[in-house]
Every structure is written in structure tokens, then in C-alpha cells.
Amino acid sequence: MKLLIADDNPVWRNLISAAVENWGYRIESASDGNEAYGYLRSEDPPRLALLDWLMPGMEGVEICRRIKQDPEHPFTYIILLTSRDRDEDMIQGLDAGADDYLTKPIVAPLLKSRLAAARRIIEAVPPMKWTKPQIEGFEIDHLIGRGAFATVWKGTHRSSGKPTAIKIIRADLATDLVFERFAREIQVMRKMDHPGIASIYASHLERDLAYYAMELVEGESLANYIASEAPRATRIIEMMAKVCDALQHAHDHGVIHRDVKPSNIMVGKDGQPKLVDFGLSKSMFRTKLPTSNSSTHDGAVLGTPLYMSPEQARGDAESVDHRSDLYAVATMLYLFLLREHPHGALSMSREETIHAIATTSPRPATEVNPKFNPQLEAILSRCLADNPDDRPQTAGQLATELREFLNERAASRSQAPRPQSLDD
Known part of the structure; x- marks a missing residue:
């Protein structure tokens, strides 16, 4: 079996290669992230990869995220290598889609057993597609998404004829933490009943079969919609107000999304935005019971860095509440209207982005564009305040302010004698 070993440290790369060759693997090696990504995007890519977390060009965790988010890419088993032995790093790697995680220095017998287990899984998975599932009450069409522990299929609800997206967890591969998170996601989705949030139709949660079927939003992500349609600034603001309506519904039901970003907002053929993916959501209702092992990870830095609030970036779980979602909304608006990140993070690595958001103040909009509307700048500045108490206190309040603007x-x-723009 072909194995990719990607590490910018030639000592580690050569040591691993020397050991692995004796175990019957065909080696491809890369000294930076771009070279490794090229191997994985080739016509005959390795289906097993050891990726160093930090590499020049492209980080291993980013390579993993891109490969796992591509539904057309053949199943690739990815093991991330890192010298940092922290729970939050492991969770971040698993959230990026990694199948396994090893810390340096690597013990040869452990690596050999991990590779053997990976090989068994790879050989059980068809090269180009995961086996089409059989779900009672649904006609399964084709695969539309895949991660380390779950697949998403397009299907049809037989009794209603409605198109659906069916998310199925690979329970045989999922850890207890991943399974618990999936169960929480189902619980959260069942609470929602709002036109701005994708509806759930059915679910099943057992170790041998765990899935939920939800409304299929036939359209594209907000990121793709903005890129392809280039809507006017007023249209973008109007859509963000509707996203706030959906968030208010979630918050009213005690749910903080914690990962509001353009790829988690789908725009249907009717042009209306819908909030999806509550996989990282958190209850707003605090418990006085002792913290369980799984909930201790709430302090970890979870979510997509570009849209994190400062309290999320600092890993301050006690301060993360519904107002963190509003920070994400304001960051999206800032990016869409100014084509810049409020903390200048567009060209930064994940770690640099998290540090910048946690420690620096956002750049005022008028510094990026001196003609930017001051009223809108004031709204964004309040939403991007470091202290959540200085932000709008509800999503509904932010929606109202945007609509009033x-x-x-x-x-x-x-009333004006000539047309105005947002820059006036």
C-alpha cells in the first residue's frame, strides 16, 4: 500500500521512512505542505498519509481539512503527527477530519499497530465512494459529503417525497466523544422550528446505526453565493439580519451555535439563508452538577478561527455565550463589505489567527475604507467589542439595528438629489 510521509524535518522523515519500508509500504515523502497536498491531489493518490501538523507552505491540519471536505476525493486515512500532547490539539485535528493522531517521539511498535489498523479500514472502504447505506423510509441517492466519522447522502423521504440530506455516523470508528457530540447535535436540531434553520425529519441513535435526516437546502453556501452572485451591500446586510433571526430562535431555545460562518449558512434557490450544522453547539443553560470528562473539553478552542470571538480564541468557556455568535455575524459582514478581516487574519495560520483575535483589537472599518458608512461602522464596532457586555445583547437586537440602518x-x-452608496 502507498503511504505518504510529510514532515519538514528530514530527520523525522528519514527515521519514519526507514522503519515503514520494512513493514511493506511503498513510500512517498514530502518536505512541505504544498508538496504533500500535491501528492494527495494526484491521479493516483496515497490512501494512507502521515502528515506533520506544522509544515511550511500548508499546515498538515489544513491539508487534512481540505481533503476530508472534498466529496469527490477518494477515501484517505490521515494520521496527524505533532509534538504537542494537548487535548485541544487532538480535538482540533479530529474536527479537521483526521482519522488518528500521534505525538512525537513516535514509538515504532505503536506506529506499526496504528498503520496496520488503518490499512484494515482502508481495505474495507471502496476507493472512490463509501458503501451506499440502507435507511428505512428513505431512498438514498448519492454521496454529497464525507468526514472522518460521518458521511452525508442526498436522499428522498419516501412518505413525503421531500429531498433530504442524511448524515450517518460511522459508529464503528467514532470515539465516545464524537458519538456524544453527534447525539447532542440531533437533540439540538430537534428543538428548532424556524424558516431560517434547516429542519430535521427523522433520527436514529444506536451504536450500530446513528443518523439524522434533515431538510436538503438546494442551493449553495453563503460563501459561494457571495462569490458567484456578487450581491449589493444592502442585500448582504439584509441576509445577515435574517441569519440573526435564526440565531435568535436558537438562543431562545437555549442553544449557542459556536461555529457561525459562511459555509454553515446555505442559500436556497429562493435566495433565503438557512443556518445549518449545530455540531459544535453549546447549551446556554449551565449545570451545577460536577463536570463530566467529555464536557471538560468545552474550554478547548473549537470552531473556525476566522469567525471566533475573543473569548472563544482564549478558550474561556465560562465567557462563551450567545453573544459570541453575534461576533461571528459581525466578522462576516466586515469581510463581505470590506474584503478584509477585522484582525488582519486572512493571510495568517490557524495559530496566528487565534492569537490575533485573542490579543488584538479589531481594525475600525473606516481605516480600511475612509468612505465606509459611519452608522454601519458603529454597529460593527459594538458587535466586535472584546467584552461581550459591550455588544448588542441579543441576535434580535442586532437584526433590528441592521434593518433600521x-x-x-x-x-x-x-430624499437625496443623487444616488448614495454605503460608502457615502
């Missing part, structure tokens, strides 16, 4: 702008345009 649009209404006042429309009124001023109707």
Missing part, C-alpha cells in the same frame, strides 16, 4: 438609508436616498 437599511430603512434609514433607503429614506435618505429617496
Whole structure:
């Protein structure tokens, strides 16, 4: 079996290669992330990869995330290598789709057993697609997404004829933590009943079969919609107000999303945004019971770095509440309207982004564009405040402020002698 070993340290790369060759693997080696990504994107890619977490060009965790998020890519078993032995790093790697995680220095017998286990899994998985499942009450069509522990299939609900997205967990591979998170995601989705949140139709949760079927939003992510349609600034603001409506519904039901980002907002063919993926959600209701082993990870840095609030970036679980979601909304608006990140993080690594958000103040919008509307800048500045108490206190309040801004702008345009833009 072909094995990719990617590590910028030639000593580690050569040591691992020398050991692995004796175990019957065909080696491809890479000294930086871009070279490793090229191997995995080739016509005959390795199906087993050892990726160093930190590499020049592209980090191993980012390579993993890209490979796992590509539904057309053949199943690749990825083991991340790192010298840091922290629970939050392991969780971050697993959230990126890694199948396994090893810390340096690596003991040869342990590596050999891990590779053998990986090989058994790879040989059980068809090269190009995971086996089509059989779910009672649903007609399964084709695969539309795949991660380390779950697949997402397009299907049809037989009794209603509604198109569905069916997320199925690979319970045989999932850890207890992953299984608990999946169960929580189902519980959260069942609470929701709002036009701005994708609905759940059915679910089943047992160790031999765990899935949920939800409304299939036939459209594209907000990121793709903005890129392809190039909507006017007022349209973007209007859509963000609707996202706030959906968040208010979630918050009213005691749920903080914690991973609000453009790829977790789908835009249907009707042009309306819908919030999806509550996999990292957290209850707003605090328990006084002793903390369980699984819940101790709430302090870990979870979510997508670009849209994190400062309290999330600092891993301050006690301060993460519904106002962290509002910080994410404001960050999206800032990016869409100014094409810059409030903390200048577009060209930073994940670690640098987290550090910047945790320790620096956001750049005022008028510093990026001196003509930016001051009223809108004031709204964004409040949402991006380091202290959650200085932000709007509810998603509904933010939605109201955005709509008031649009209404006042429309009124001023109707009275103005010439057309105005958001830059006026």
C-alpha cells in the first residue's frame, strides 16, 4: 500500500521512512505542505498519509481539512503527527477530519499497530465512494459529503417525497466523544422550528446505526453565493439580519451555535439563508452538577478561527455565550463589505489567527475604507467589542439595528438629489 510521509524535518522523515519500508509500504515523502497536498491531489493518490501538523507552505491540519471536505476525493486515512500532547490539539485535528493522531517521539511498535489498523479500514472502504447505506423510509441517492466519522447522502423521504440530506455516523470508528457530540447535535436540531434553520425529519441513535435526516437546502453556501452572485451591500446586510433571526430562535431555545460562518449558512434557490450544522453547539443553560470528562473539553478552542470571538480564541468557556455568535455575524459582514478581516487574519495560520483575535483589537472599518458608512461602522464596532457586555445583547437586537440602518438609508436616498452608496 502507498503511504505518504510529510514532515519538514528530514530527520523525522528519514527515521519514519526507514522503519515503514520494512513493514511493506511503498513510500512517498514530502518536505512541505504544498508538496504533500500535491501528492494527495494526484491521479493516483496515497490512501494512507502521515502528515506533520506544522509544515511550511500548508499546515498538515489544513491539508487534512481540505481533503476530508472534498466529496469527490477518494477515501484517505490521515494520521496527524505533532509534538504537542494537548487535548485541544487532538480535538482540533479530529474536527479537521483526521482519522488518528500521534505525538512525537513516535514509538515504532505503536506506529506499526496504528498503520496496520488503518490499512484494515482502508481495505474495507471502496476507493472512490463509501458503501451506499440502507435507511428505512428513505431512498438514498448519492454521496454529497464525507468526514472522518460521518458521511452525508442526498436522499428522498419516501412518505413525503421531500429531498433530504442524511448524515450517518460511522459508529464503528467514532470515539465516545464524537458519538456524544453527534447525539447532542440531533437533540439540538430537534428543538428548532424556524424558516431560517434547516429542519430535521427523522433520527436514529444506536451504536450500530446513528443518523439524522434533515431538510436538503438546494442551493449553495453563503460563501459561494457571495462569490458567484456578487450581491449589493444592502442585500448582504439584509441576509445577515435574517441569519440573526435564526440565531435568535436558537438562543431562545437555549442553544449557542459556536461555529457561525459562511459555509454553515446555505442559500436556497429562493435566495433565503438557512443556518445549518449545530455540531459544535453549546447549551446556554449551565449545570451545577460536577463536570463530566467529555464536557471538560468545552474550554478547548473549537470552531473556525476566522469567525471566533475573543473569548472563544482564549478558550474561556465560562465567557462563551450567545453573544459570541453575534461576533461571528459581525466578522462576516466586515469581510463581505470590506474584503478584509477585522484582525488582519486572512493571510495568517490557524495559530496566528487565534492569537490575533485573542490579543488584538479589531481594525475600525473606516481605516480600511475612509468612505465606509459611519452608522454601519458603529454597529460593527459594538458587535466586535472584546467584552461581550459591550455588544448588542441579543441576535434580535442586532437584526433590528441592521434593518433600521437599511430603512434609514433607503429614506435618505429617496430624499437625496443623487444616488448614495454605503460608502457615502
